[in-house]
Amino acid sequence: MSDPSILQLDPVTGVAEVALERNLYPLDVIYGAAYVLIDRAYLLLDRRPEDGRIVVRIEDREPGDETSLRALVGEFSNELLNQALRRKITRQNKVELEAIVTQALAGATGALLPGEIDDDDLDFLDDPLGIAVPWEEKFSKEARAAARAEDEQDGS
Amino acid sequence: MSAPVLRLHRKLYGARAVGVAMEAFSELATIALEREEAHFRLTFTDIAPDFTDVLAREFANYALAETIESRRQTG
Numbered sequence: 001m002s003d004p005s006i007l008q009l010d011p012v013t014g015v016a017e018v019a020l021e022r023n024l025y026p027l028d029v030i031y032g033a034a035y036v037l038i039d040r041a042y043l044l045l046d047r048r049p050e051d052g053r054i055v056v057r058i059e060d061r062e063p064g065d066e067t068s069l070r071a072l073v074g075e076f077s078n079e080l081l082n083q084a085l086r087r088k089i090t091r092q093n094k095v096e097l098e099a100i101v102t103q104a105l106a107g108a109t110g111a112l113l114p115g116e117i118d119d120d121d122l123d124f125l126d127d128p129l130g131i132a133v134p135w136e137e138k139f140s141k142e143a144r145a146a147a148r149a150e151d152e153q154d155g156s
Numbered sequence: 157m158s159a160p161v162l163r164l165h166r167k168l169y170g171a172r173a174v175g176v177a178m179e180a181f182s183e184l185a186t187i188a189l190e191r192e193e194a195h196f197r198l199t200f201t202d203i204a205p206d207f208t209d210v211l212a213r214e215f216a217n218y219a220l221a222e223t224i225e226s227r228r229q230t231g
Contacts, residue, residue, distance in 0.1 A: 027168075031224045038221055042213040045168045045220065049194070054168070059213065 004077050007055065009070070014063025016073045019053045025080055030054055032083035033076055041072060160203075160212040163195040164219060171196075173222035181215050 004025075008017040020030060034043045034056065042059040060072055090097075130138065137143065164174060174196050178187050185203040189196060203211050 028227075031220075031227065034220060035224050038217055042210075042217055043220055044164075044213075044216050046163075046165050047167060047194070 004056075004073075004080065006073060009066070009073070011063070011066040011069050014060035014069060016058045016069055018056045018058065018073060018076065019048065020056065020080070022052055022054060025054070025084065026087070027054075029080055029083040029087060030056065032086075033079035036079045037072070037076055159199050159201045162198045162200070162212045162216055163192070164198070164216065165195055166191075167194070168223070169196065169219050170223045170226055173219050173226055174198075176222050177215055177219040180218060181211065185211055187215075 004018045004020050006016060007019050008015065010016070030045070034045065037043060037058065041061055042057075044057040044059075046055045046057070047053070048055055056076070058072060058076060060069055063069070127133070174189070178189065178198075181187060183204075184207050185200045188199040188201070190199075191197075198212075198215070200211055200215070207214070
């Protein structure tokens with residue numbers, strides 16, 4: 001197991017290098033942590049070809065002493081954990097979040113959700129508009145003759 | 157003094173982000189881009205006097221921020 005391991009820490013130049021395991025820290029997590037520090041430090045990401053670890057070079061914009069540089073590296077490490085936890089929670093709650101958003105959108109558009117349909121009055125055999133009657137049946141010679149006879153009867 | 161060189165890993169920095177950064181910094185330096193096997197290699201010449209010390213590092217931050225933001229937008 002490895003925490004972020006410090007490869008280099010030079011208070012004179014204000015530069016620290018940290019190596020991160022890809023299995024422990026996915027790229028999104030590393031990006032998220034780097035983004036938080038980007039206004040206070042110069043950051044450079046690279047990948048070590050020998051073991052695939054991501055090396056993050058953190059350079060203090062205003063170099064101070066070793067304590068301040070260590071604090072910067074510590075803050076970066078904390079932010080890695082923070083981002084990792086946030087990512088985990090987001091993944092865990094993905095289904096619930098999607099359900100909430102779906103309900104909210106459905107409510108906003110006035111659509112009914114499947115559970116809200118009152119189907120007591122519905123009968124699948126009801127066909128008031130006659131759309132289930134085949135065209136051939138509806139407009140056959142017999143049907144038209146019957147309709148004409150009905151019209152004539154009404155007229156007389 | 158030799159021209160500053162910056163190497164950005166192609167798996168970690170988006171090509172579009174590097175392009176956007178080159179455009180943003182084009183008035184401060186002449187920037188040459190070469191594609192190495194694993195890196196974008198950027199060479200900075202004719203750097204504006206006030207930015208000589210920090211240009212490459214600022215460029216790297218800009219390209220990183222651009223990479224992260226475009227990644228977030230695309231999900």
